[in-house]
Amino acid sequence: MNKVIYTFLIFFTFTTINAKATMIDSFVDQTLKNVEVIKPISNTDYNYESLENFKIKLKITENIYGKKNRIYDGQKLKFKVLEDVFYNNELILKRSDIVTGTIQTYTTRGMNGIPGMIIIDNFEIPGLDKNKLKGLYVKKGLDFTIYVLPLKWALTPLPPTGSLTNILLGGNAKITDKDKIIIEYYPYWQK
Amino acid sequence: MNKIIALFIVFFCMFFYKAFAIEDINSVLNDIKNQNNITNIGLKILNANKIENRMIFAYSKEDKLIKGEPGLTQRQIVLYDKLIKYASDENEIAAILAREIAKSNESYSGKLRGIVSSAQIKAAPKKFELLFDKRAIDLMVNADYNPIAFITYTNKAYPQKRYDLFSSHNLTSKRLAYIYEYIYTKYPYYLKNNEYLFSDAYQNFLLTSIENRKKFQHKIESGSKEIIKYE
Numbered sequence: 201m202n203k204v205i206y207t208f209l210i211f212f213t214f215t216t217i218n219a220k221a222t223m224i225d226s227f228v229d230q231t232l233k234n235v236e237v238i239k240p241i242s243n244t245d246y247n248y249e250s251l252e253n254f255k256i257k258l259k260i261t262e263n264i265y266g267k268k269n270r271i272y273d274g275q276k277l278k279f280k281v282l283e284d285v286f287y288n289n290e291l292i293l294k295r296s297d298i299v300t301g302t303i304q305t306y307t308t309r310g311m312n313g314i315p316g317m318i319i320i321d322n323f324e325i326p327g328l329d330k331n332k333l334k335g336l337y338v339k340k341g342l343d344f345t346i347y348v349l350p351l352k353w354a355l356t357p358l359p360p361t362g363s364l365t366n367i368l369l370g371g372n373a374k375i376t377d378k379d380k381i382i383i384e385y386y387p388y389w390q391k
Numbered sequence: 392m393n394k395i396i397a398l399f400i401v402f403f404c405m406f407f408y409k410a411f412a413i414e415d416i417n418s419v420l421n422d423i424k425n426q427n428n429i430t431n432i433g434l435k436i437l438n439a440n441k442i443e444n445r446m447i448f449a450y451s452k453e454d455k456l457i458k459g460e461p462g463l464t465q466r467q468i469v470l471y472d473k474l475i476k477y478a479s480d481e482n483e484i485a486a487i488l489a490r491e492i493a494k495s496n497e498s499y500s501g502k503l504r505g506i507v508s509s510a511q512i513k514a515a516p517k518k519f520e521l522l523f524d525k526r527a528i529d530l531m532v533n534a535d536y537n538p539i540a541f542i543t544y545t546n547k548a549y550p551q552k553r554y555d556l557f558s559s560h561n562l563t564s565k566r567l568a569y570i571y572e573y574i575y576t577k578y579p580y581y582l583k584n585n586e587y588l589f590s591d592a593y594q595n596f597l598l599t600s601i602e603n604r605k606k607f608q609h610k611i612e613s614g615s616k617e618i619i620k621y622e
Contacts, residue, residue, distance in 0.1 A: 222589055223597045227608045228575070228582045237580040242535035243439045272616045273525065274576045305525040305573075310518045314511050317522075321529070334441055338500065345511050346502060352514075 243331040250388035253334070256293060256325065257282040258381040266306050266316045266341065266373040275303045277320065279381065287387065292327065299325045304336065308372060312352060313344025315370035323383060334384040342371030426450045429470050432481065433488050439534035444499040446492060450475075462495040463509040477548040479592075482540030485531055489541075493526035494519070516559050524566055525573050532581075538574050539581050542567060543592035546599075567596060568603035568621035575607070 258279040264271055278298050285293040293299075304321040320337040323330060348368050356362035426449070433448035446466045453471070461467040468491040470484075478484045494512065497519070501508040512519050528538045549563040575582055587593040597604075603621045610619055 223594055225582065225585065225588065225597060227604055228579075228585075231608075231611055232579050232583045235579065235583075237583050239580050239584075240532050240578055243441070243533050244435070244535050246438055246441075248438070248441075269617045273573060304529060305522060307518060307522050310511075310515050312511075312514055314515055314518065319526075335443075340501070343501070343507070345514070346507055349510050349514060 241331065245391050246331070246389060247391045248386075248389060250386060252388060253384045253386045254285060254287045254292070256285050256299075256383050256385060258299065258383065259377050259379065260375050260381070261298070261377070263376045264318070264374065266308060266318045266339075268308050271303055271306060271318070273303060273305050277301050277303065279323075282380065287385075293325065297326075299323060301337070306373065309341055309370040311366040311369060313346075313348035313365075313368050313370045315341035315343040315345075316372040317341070318373040318375060320375075320381075328385060329390070332386050332389045334386060337381050337383070339373045339375050339379065341373040344368060344370055422450065422452070425475075428481075429484065429488070432485050433468065433492065436485060436489055436492055436530050436534045436536075440492075440530050442492065442496055444496055446495050448488065460509075460513070462491050463498040463512060466495050466498065468492065468495055474548065478544060480540065482531075482537045483544040485534065485536040486527065486538075486541040486544045489527035489530040489534075489536070490523055492530060493523040496526075497523075517555070517561055520561055521566065521569055524570050528570065528573055528578070532578055537581055537586060538578055539585055539587045539593065542570055542574075542596055543587050543590060545570070546596045547592050562622065564600065564603065565621045568600060568607065568619075571596075571600065571604070572607050572619070575611075 259282055261278040261280050264277065278300055281293045281295055281297040281299065284291060284295050300323070301320045302322040304319040306318045307316055309316040318339045320339075323333055325333075348365050352362050352365040355365070429448045429450050433446070436442075437446065444466070446462075446468055449467055449469045451469050451471050461469055468488065470487060470491075474487055475484065478487065497505075497512060498509045499505045524541070528541060531538045531541065545563065545567055549566075551563050552558060552560075555562045555565065585593070603619075606619050606621065610617070
């Protein structure tokens with residue numbers, strides 16, 4: 201019996217010594233424990249041979265302003281379809297239908313006239329495959345860099361005057377219902 | 392005796408000539424293999440994300456192949472040996488490329504065929520750094536690469552400065568915290584099913600990001616949407 205105990209003790213000692221001290225991401229464990237997460241859909245099954253496409257015209261339902269803490273990454277937005285969409289004589293989307301898109305990310309305006317930017321992606325349109333939609337929608341604010349940067353470079357030999365242009369800010373991006381968003385759908389863009 | 396010595400020298404020369412030739416060929420073959428891998432990963436990211444702008448990918452053993460920013464001016468993404476040596480798998484190479492693709496792609500947008508956008512990136516690299524990190528995560532996910540590799544690679548490859556107030560780059564710990572938050576918010580699947588959880592690089596990230604992760608935890612628990620000031 202003692203032999204069995206000794207063997208167990210030796211085995212236990214060795215396994216304990218070899219075990220690494222690992223950290224568990226307890227925050228993820230706690231907060232995502234009861235959340236059902238699905239693997240995001242990738243787009244590796246592409247075939248860009250076809251040029252056949254139709255356009256979907258949208259406008260945002262509620263204006264957004266790309267100021268700090270007003271919007272956030274991953275925020276869902278609603279868009280209204282502006283015109284009926286037909287493909288092969290079949291009605292795909294009706295005027296005034298609502299579709300959703302997601303703020304992929306955004307930046308606020310910066311020094312030297314650099315504009316803010318809002319990038320919208322992941323349009324979810326009932327009955328359509330998002331991998332067959334082309335491109336993102338990017339909206340920038342007022343851009344003054346074309347005037348400010350040459351001024352900055354001209355003033356740089358006279359320090360610190362070049363740095364004064366830092367106080368000139370660009371415009372924050374905003375998306376209003378006056379912005380017409382056109383996205384293209386290519387029905388044959390999959391293998 | 393002289394004949395034997397002469398024969399020995401000839402044999403010796405032939406042997407080493409051949410050995411060097413084989414080494415050269417192996418080196419060239421290795422370079423071609425690296426180049427092909429990088430091109431394939433790069434093209435997969437471009438195609439999966441439907442990026443219409445042309446870019447090419449180059450592998451270089453030199454420290455600096457082309458002067459300036461070839462990614463912005465020539466849309467040539469150069470992967471130097473000093474960057475690749477930190478990568479331990481295909482996902483991590485994809486992380487390096489995805490970030491450069493995000494940057495290069497932005498150089499196509501805006502006035503004067505992207506000259507103005509490129510000038511903005513050069514003038515405010517710190518501002519665009521976080522944007523490109525986030526864009527890179529999206530590009531990776533669309534191309535079926537694991538975005539956690541972006542964290543492990545960045546944790547291994549980028550040093551940590553004392554302050555970033557007057558620097559043209561953000562603190563690496565700050566970048567990592569924003570990347571972590573972005574993945575948590577948009578792609579929680581990869582954190583819940585974390586393939587890298589027990590890798591040393593990820594464990595080190597968990598260890599070194601405790602304070603930042605506490606801030607993020609507070610944000611999640613309070614339901615706040617405000618931007619956190621990470622350190």
